[in-house]
Amino acid sequence: MKTYDVAIIGAGVTGTSIARELARYKLDIALFEKEEELAFGVSKSNSGIIHPGIQNSPDSLKGRLCVQGNFLIRDLSKELNIDFKEVGELIVAFNEEEIRELLRLKKEAEVLGVPRLKIVDKTWLRQNEPNLNAEAVAALYAPTAGIISPYRLVYGLAENAVRNGVEIFTETKIENIIYSKPNFEILASKGLFRSRHVINSAGLFADEISKMLGIDYFKIRPRKGEEFILDKKKESLIHHLILPLPSKTSKGVIIIKTADGNPMIGPTAEDIEDKEDLSTSDSGFNKVLSSARRLIPSINDKDIIAYFAGLRPVAGDDFIINHENKAPGFINVAGIQSPGLTASPAIALLVANILKDNGLEIKKKFIFHAHRKGTIHLFQSPLLKIEKIIKKDPSYGDIVCRCEMVSAKEIKDAVKKGAKTMDGVKFRTRAQAGRCHGSFCATRIMKILAEERKILVTSVTKRGKGSEIVKEDRFCFQE
Ligand SMILES: Cc1cc2nc3c(=O)[nH]c(=O)nc-3n(C[C@H](O)[C@H](O)[C@H](O)COP(=O)(O)OP(=O)(O)OC[C@H]3O[C@@H](n4cnc5c(N)ncnc54)[C@H](O)[C@@H]3O)c2cc1C
Incomplete structure (x- = not known):
């Protein structure tokens, strides 16, 4: 051995x-x-x-x-x-007492070596973060x-x-x-x-x-965090990560710019027992929404397209x-x-x-x-570049996921690089991550997965054994 x-x-x-x-x-x-x-x-x-x-x-x-x-x-x-984007973060204060707390955080972070921190005032916030609550008086700005x-x-x-x-x-x-x-x-x-x-x-x-x-x-001990994702059309809701003052156990509900453009709000912080409990809840949603609205009042719950929970291993x-x-x-x-x-x-x-x-x-x-x-991701590429990519390899023009503009070629490449499940394809390519959650493209992705992996469609799973999607091989894939 x-x-x-x-x-x-x-x-x-x-x-x-x-x-x-x-x-x-x-x-x-x-x-x-x-x-x-x-x-x-x-x-x-x-x-x-x-x-x-x-x-x-x-x-x-x-x-x-x-x-x-x-x-x-x-x-x-x-x-x-x-893709790593340095977007900067703002920890927001609403009164004098909170400004004192910002100064304490700044001092503490400087001891750790966090660079380029500064306190920004109301005028700066108005100019750089127009959707922020007008009652915010200052913020600790961390550009890194x-x-x-x-x-x-x-x-x-x-x-x-x-x-x-x-x-x-x-x-x-x-x-x-x-x-x-x-x-x-x-x-x-x-x-x-x-x-x-x-x-x-x-x-x-x-x-x-x-x-x-x-x-x-x-x-x-698992500490659950529920997060809620907004439609990509709200991409310019915020320009930085927006945070409240932290509590003892968490950084609080954050308005997050994600790497793929959708804003996201969350997470909660709830100590639980079950290491497999990834459920989300109405109470989590209400808490996140009200905390997020304290920072950005215009957040509309109708713009929330997806949610999930993660467990911090504490x-x-x-x-x-x-x-x-x-x-x-x-x-x-x-x-x-x-x-x-x-x-x-x-x-x-x-x-x-x-x-x-x-x-x-x-x-x-x-x-x-x-x-x-x-890896080529069409959704990250400017239109002119996409034209060139498709000219060079027309299979990039065979769009499977229309919400996120993901081609058959990208899905096949993801499978070649190790994607074995529907979630694996989603995490690698974003196919199924848009507003329709795969309603239009899931069957096509299953077909590609089955063909590329040389397995039956009945063996295609969402996230591993036990999460098979179709039970019998009566699936009709005629185009
Ligand atoms: C809601 C939430 C938000 C967060 N946000 C941030 C953030 O914005 N920035 C940040 O820096 N951090 C953040 N974190 C923390 C970050 O996600 C974690 O610190 C990090 O993902 C931990 O990675 P890991 O590899 O240690 O654990 P995991 O990703 O859980 O990896 C451990 C792996 O071990 C495998 N495993 C377990 N048991 C066995 C076994 N017996 N045999 C073989 N394999 C096994 C598991 O399947 C798993 O894949 C957040 C966490 C949560 C929950």
């Missing part, structure tokens, strides 16, 4: 960032994911904000890693050819805040990691780990694996993985990133709640250093392919 140098459990943004970082070195690396596709855990349902690093305690690990991650993501997104597509980041990291030699095993649930000095025997749903080091980046289930080795000093106030002496070679990367997306490139660097400090001999590869060829 092959002995890997490093086994990483969980292919969310944390696990794929670590895999891609370690792929620089001469190491045999395996990345395990229990779901059918990558980014189907917490990393698929978040706000997509690259936070500047305000609102974290200056002595916290997550505070330090957030600021560093915000800096690192700029080069990383260029290397991976993923940005937005990114969280799933496209994971897919970009994973593709690049594979290009550099990482092996990815999907639908491979880790069921037990035994420390058999100096290796770990990893019992997975697809068989037995062996590795010298194990990194636990299993998100909501990191406590259960750690417990397999008798390390149980933390528990992951293990106390801070991230847990530790080498565990009880099982030398085992590293917990747990409790990666917000701002985990932002911090992920910095977490990966920290983990590489922890491995070095604990005896892993790492030598740089002679050749590391840092750059990933970009």
Whole structure:
């Protein structure tokens, strides 16, 4: 049996960032994911904000890693050819007391090294954010805040990691780990694996993985966040991310510019027990809408086209990133709640250093392919460019999803790059993400998925086994 140098459990943004970082070195690396596709855990349902690093305690690990991650993501997104937009954020104050709180936040963030912060006044706000509540008196402006597509980041990291030699095993649930000095025997749903080091980046289930080795000093508690997406026609509702003053447990309801243009409002922050509960609620909706309207009064509930919930994996106030002496070679990367997306490139660097400090001999590869060829997304391209793209390859002109302008070629490319399910296609291409939610294009996408994967249409699923869409193969695909 092959002995890997490093086994990483969980292919969310944390696990794929670590895999891609370690792929620089001469190491045999395996990345395990229990779901059918990558980014189907917490990393698929978040706000997509690259936070500047305000609102974290200056002595916290997550505070330090957030600021560093915000800096690192700029080069990383260029290397991976993923759209990162530095849109800036405004934390809004409505009275003198709140302005004092802004000044406190500014001072705290400056200790952490957040650059270019300034307090802007009412006149600035009027000019730069005309839809903001006229009663707002000032805001803390952080120009380094940005937005990114969280799933496209994971897919970009994973593709690049594979290009550099990482092996990815999907639908491979880790069921037990035994420390058999100096290796770990990893019992997975697809068989037995062996590795010298194990990194636990299993998100909501990191406590259960750690417990397999008798390390149980933390528990992951899900903190639910419900989010509501507005129609793309409202793209210019806001020009920055708009935030209220934060509470102890969350950054509050934010008006978010997303990477794909739709504004989004949310999230809520509710501690729950069930790690699988992704339901949304009327109370969540009402809370989000009223909090969002306090910032932008013109938000119309009729413009909300979709909603979802995500669960933050909370293990106390801070991230847990530790080498565990009880099982030398085992590293917990747990409790990666917000701002985990932002911090992920910095977490990966920290983990590489922890491995070095604990005896892993790492030598740089002679050749590391840092750059990933970009994917064509028609919805991101200006019309003139689209004309040229279609002229060069007419299959880009075969539009499948009309709401989001996604072609058959883009869907086929997504399948070639690893999309296996309807959600996988949606996250990669945006097909089905528009106002009609796939009413017009779902059958065509299923047909493409079945043809490209050489499977029956009855085997096409929304998000993995158990979510099949048609029961009998009586589906008529005649065109
Ligand atoms: C509503 C919400 C909004 C957020 N907004 C932001 C934001 O704007 N900016 C920001 O920086 N952060 C944000 N976050 C936080 C961010 O989403 C998380 O920190 C990040 O996605 C965590 O990634 P992860 O890889 O650690 O976990 P995950 O993405 O959950 O990855 C863990 C993976 O491990 C797999 N796994 C679990 N058990 C096993 C097993 N036994 N065997 C194999 N695989 C297993 C899971 O299937 C999963 O894919 C938000 C979170 C939420 C919920």
